[in-house]
Amino acid sequence: MSTAAPSAQPASSQAASGKGLAAYCRGVTKHYGSGSNQVLALRGIDLEIPAGKLTMLVGPSGCGKTTLISVIAGILDRDAGECSVFGRDFSAMGQRERTRYRGENIGFVFQQFNLLPTLNAAENVAVPLMILGEGRAAAVAKGKEYLAQVGLGDRWKSLPSQLSGGQQQRVAIARALVHSPRLIVCDEPTSALDHETGGRVMALLKDVALKNDRALVIVTHDARIFSYADQIAKMDDGRVDQVITGSGITAEARGH
Amino acid sequence: MFFVALKMLTGDRAKFFGIIFGITFASMLITQQASIFVGIMTRTFGFLTDTNQPDLWVMDPKVQFVDDIKPMQDTMLLRVRGVEGVRWAMPLYKGLIQARMENGTFQTCNVVGLDDATLIGGPGEMVEGSLEDLRLADSVIVDQVGAATRLAKPAPGAPRDAEGNIPKDWPRIPLTVGDTLELNDRRAVVVGICKVSRTFQSQPVVYTTYSRATRYAPQQRKLLSFILVKAEQGVDPSILSDRITHQTGLAAYLTKDFIVKTYMYFIKYTGIPINFGISVMLGFLVGTAIAGQTFYNFTLDNLKQFGALKAMGASNGRLLAMILLQALVVGVLGYGIGVGVGSSFAILSKNSELAFRLVWQTLVVTGVAVTFICILASLLSIQKVIRLEPAIVFKG
Numbered sequence: 024m025s026t027a028a029p030s031a032q033p034a035s036s037q038a039a040s041g042k043g044l045a046a047y048c049r050g051v052t053k054h055y056g057s058g059s060n061q062v063l064a065l066r067g068i069d070l071e072i073p074a075g076k077l078t079m080l081v082g083p084s085g086c087g088k089t090t091l092i093s094v095i096a097g098i099l100d101r102d103a104g105e106c107s108v109f110g111r112d113f114s115a116m117g118q119r120e121r122t123r124y125r126g127e128n129i130g131f132v133f134q135q136f137n138l139l140p141t142l143n144a145a146e147n148v149a150v151p152l153m154i155l156g157e158g159r160a161a162a163v164a165k166g167k168e169y170l171a172q173v174g175l176g177d178r179w180k181s182l183p184s185q186l187s188g189g190q191q192q193r194v195a196i197a198r199a200l201v202h203s204p205r206l207i208v209c210d211e212p213t214s215a216l217d218h219e220t221g222g223r224v225m226a227l228l229k230d231v232a233l234k235n236d237r238a239l240v241i242v243t244h245d246a247r248i249f250s251y252a253d254q255i256a257k258m259d260d261g262r263v264d265q266v267i268t269g270s271g272i273t274a275e276a277r278g279h
Numbered sequence: 280m281f282f283v284a285l286k287m288l289t290g291d292r293a294k295f296f297g298i299i300f301g302i303t304f305a306s307m308l309i310t311q312q313a314s315i316f317v318g319i320m321t322r323t324f325g326f327l328t329d330t331n332q333p334d335l336w337v338m339d340p341k342v343q344f345v346d347d348i349k350p351m352q353d354t355m356l357l358r359v360r361g362v363e364g365v366r367w368a369m370p371l372y373k374g375l376i377q378a379r380m381e382n383g384t385f386q387t388c389n390v391v392g393l394d395d396a397t398l399i400g401g402p403g404e405m406v407e408g409s410l411e412d413l414r415l416a417d418s419v420i421v422d423q424v425g426a427a428t429r430l431a432k433p434a435p436g437a438p439r440d441a442e443g444n445i446p447k448d449w450p451r452i453p454l455t456v457g458d459t460l461e462l463n464d465r466r467a468v469v470v471g472i473c474k475v476s477r478t479f480q481s482q483p484v485v486y487t488t489y490s491r492a493t494r495y496a497p498q499q500r501k502l503l504s505f506i507l508v509k510a511e512q513g514v515d516p517s518i519l520s521d522r523i524t525h526q527t528g529l530a531a532y533l534t535k536d537f538i539v540k541t542y543m544y545f546i547k548y549t550g551i552p553i554n555f556g557i558s559v560m561l562g563f564l565v566g567t568a569i570a571g572q573t574f575y576n577f578t579l580d581n582l583k584q585f586g587a588l589k590a591m592g593a594s595n596g597r598l599l600a601m602i603l604l605q606a607l608v609v610g611v612l613g614y615g616i617g618v619g620v621g622s623s624f625a626i627l628s629k630n631s632e633l634a635f636r637l638v639w640q641t642l643v644v645t646g647v648a649v650t651f652i653c654i655l656a657s658l659l660s661i662q663k664v665i666r667l668e669p670a671i672v673f674k675g
Contacts, residue, residue: 089673098590098669119594126592133672137587139283141290150283154592159282210673242673 045206045238046072046095051104053090064090066261067104074205075236077229077251079243082258088242089210091258095240096208097125109205126154130199132228134211136191138183144170144194145179151202169197172231189220196228207232209241213248225251249275280593284601287581288608294580297573298609298656299616305566306617306649309559311624313641316555318634323545324538325476326373326391326484330400333507334516336537337368337523340530344544345537346479348373350501351529358527359506364514365523369394372492373504375482378430379461383444386429388485389478390462392492400507401473401486408456408471413488419460420471425483426454460485462495477634479545563648570613571656574606578660583671590669598664606657614649618642 053065064087072078072095080088093099094106097113106112109128113121130151138147148166153159167179173193175186183191192212199207212228213221225248232239241252249255252272257265267275289295326345327336337359339349359368372392377385393400393413401410406423413420421430431451439445454460460467467487475484487495493502508523508531510516516533523531532540546552578585585598621637628635 089670093670093673096590122589122592122594125590131587131590131672133587135583137583137672139287139584139587141286142283146283146286150588151591153280153283154588154597 043074043236044071045074046106046108046240048091048095049105051091051094051106052102053087053094053099054102064261065094065101068261068263070256070263070266072206072238072240073254074238075233076253077233077239077241078254078256079241079249079252080256080258081244081246081249083244086258087261088244088258092208092210092240092242096129096131096206097121126151127202128205130202130204130207132192132195132199132207132209132212134214136183136188136195136215138191138194138198140183143180143182144175144186147183147194148197148201151198155202165201166197169201170194172200173197173227187220188216189224192216192220192224193227196224196231200231203235205237207237207239209239209243211243211245212241213243213245218247221245221248280588280597280601281604283588284604285608287584287601288577288605291577291580294573294577295609298570298577299613301566301569301571301573302609302613302649302652303617303620304569305562305652306614306645307621308562308566308617309645309648310618310621310637310641311635312555312558312562313644314621314624314635314637315633316551316559317638317641318636319479319551320542320545321636322477322479322481322634324541325478326389327534327538327541329403329475330371330507331403331534332399332509333369333534334510335508335520335523335531335533337506337508337527337529337531338504340524340528342530344541346373347544348504350499351503351506352501353503355503355527355529356506359508359523359529362519362523362526364511364519366509366511366514367397367399368509369397369399369507370489370503371400371505371507372489372496372502374492374496376462376485376495376497378467378483378485379464380430381432381445383442384447387482388425388430388462389480389482390485390487390492390495392487392489395488395490398488402475402484404474406472406474410471410486412470413486415468415470417466417468417491418470418487419462419467419491420473420486421454421460421469422475422484423472424477425485426469426472428483429481430454430460430483432458463497465495467495563652566649567652567655570609570652571659574609574656575659575663578602578663582663582667585664586667586669586671589667590672595665599661602657602660602664606653610649610653614646617649618645621645 048068048070051065051068055062055064068091080091082088090099094101095108100114111124116124145163145166148169149162152162152165170176170179173196175190175193178186213224216224229251249272255267255272255275256263324345339351341349356368356370359365374390375387376390378388379385398410398413412418431453433445434450434452437445437449454469456469456471458469478484496502510519520531520533523529588598624635625637
């Protein structure tokens with residue numbers, strides 16, 4: 024891992040400055056398959072994800088971005104190395120505790136939104152609260168509040184099929200925030216959207232998701248949204264080649 | 280989360296109704312076929328349940344079921360009466376006798392001859408007339424269904440051919456009190472109409488006195504079909520049964536044992552249970568295939584949603600509960616509708632030839648079958664969801 028831009032501020036120094044780390048990975052490896060079919064997806068990842076910042080994982084398809092966020096979010100087990108989210112290691116937890124911890128502390132925004140097609144917008148937003156045991160009425164009421172925050176207060180009754188792609192992604196963002204997680208993980212949140220809608224979604228994400236020192240990790244290869252990042256981790260072939268911060272980000276966005 | 284499970288289930292109407300249809304089909308077919316089977320089996324011993332006064336049925340030891348008549352000598356009646364503990368013992372004739380109809384055709388009737396003095400063994404319910412009327416000359420009592428169907432008489436104004444016969448297709452009306460029949464060339468006057476359980480062979484049942492029945496019957500040396508026995512008060516009928524067998528060499532069965540003997544004969548020596556068993560099994564298999572396949576497809580279609588729920592913190596246990604709830608809902612609905620439709624046959628077939636008898640045991644068996652179908656269907660889905668890697672949600 025290296026820091027490219029002179030203005031780049033290493034995450035560890037952010038931690039030292041009191042901002043704190045949301046998560047970190049050291050020497051993380053992960054493989055799929057076995058024998059001659061074995062593929063090494065992560066080859067010793069070192070990465071720090073600062074709280075209150077937007078970190079982007081960028082790189083070509085198959086470079087290990089999705090595997091890395093799956094490991095960070097505790098939905099895939101690593102083979103080796105260290106990985107901690109808010110001081111807790113998923114590998115040290117049992118299945119039930121891990122699921123609970125993930126439900127309480129991590130919010131997800133998926134590339135294909137993954138909204139439940141038979142629930143209306145408010146009910147979709149309320150799902151993480153219901154998973155955590157909150158009653159339906161209270162959860163849906165809170166869901167409506169968060170829909171209002173993403174500008175869809177008047178569309179709470181709409182089914183996903185009645186919403187545009189951008190609106191569905193806003194519902195997904197509200198769903199990722201509703202239970203006040205400390206880390207939001209987004210997988211290609213703009214790839215299914217046009218440039219203008221993608222820009223609006225990113226602005227919204229940055230505006231609402233980074234409140235309260237929340238950390239935001241976005242996997243993307245959409246260079247149009249690089250400028251929204253506070254830190255960009257460039258990945259290739261299972262490694263983080265470069266971490267770019269500060270003015271280096273502007274240069275990276277222009278370069279694409 | 281149960282709310283989410285139900286919304287997922289009912290959201291896709293086509294699949295939802297598809298699953299319910301599968302279970303309904305299985306439930307209906309199992310209920311209906313099993314009820315027809317029970318109905319047919321009940322007909323085999325209907326005569327025994329209708330004749331409820333005696334404690335014991337005494338007969339030739341070689342008799343295998345109620346219609347398997349092996350006549351005894353009349354003197355056996357006296358021997359049975361002589362057994363200690365017998366309160367009364369009455370003769371009963373049961374046999375098939377041809378009745379000549381007014382239009383010239385013949386109809387085989389199940390003629391039952393009752394003890395002339397006591398009329399024990401008569402029908403339980405009279406619709407018209409009274410059992411006592413059997414004491415009148417040439418009198419018979421005919422069962423209601425037989426009177427309205429097989430023994431029905433030609434409507435008034437019927438044309439007759441040179442031999443006095445009426446065309447077979449001439450409309451017919453039910454036999455009523457006052458009408459006459461010819462039983463084995465002897466005159467029989469209908470003095471009453473009664474209600475009896477349908478018989479297995481669906482022949483009309485004609486009650487008369489024992490002495491008259493033996494006159495109607497073809498001449499044989501032995502004519503006594505059964506001896507109906509009542510035990511003295513305080514005497515155990517089972518012990519009395521053994522005593523009668525020991526002292527007379529005849530078989531003596533409690534009514535419930537004779538019922539079992541009768542339907543076991545039909546189960547053992549006819550293909551009825553196998554044929555109905557195949558229908559029931561077919562309903563079960565088709566229902567399982569439709570419901571299982573649709574339910575599994577429903578889960579596969581929602582796999583990504585389940586993956587998203589898993590990623591968002593839903594445990595395997597909770598997803599399992601969701602799937603089981605979905606299976607329970609479609610199971611209860613399918614069972615209810617299926618049993619409802621199946622039961623409607625009971626109402627529709629009430630006055631028809633269809634042997635349909637719905638008993639609570641059939642509902643339990645159907646319920647067990649439906650539960651099994653739902654468990655099978657949900658097991659496939661459950662293992663898919665349990666093994667599901669939540670990382671699936673990151674695959675575009």
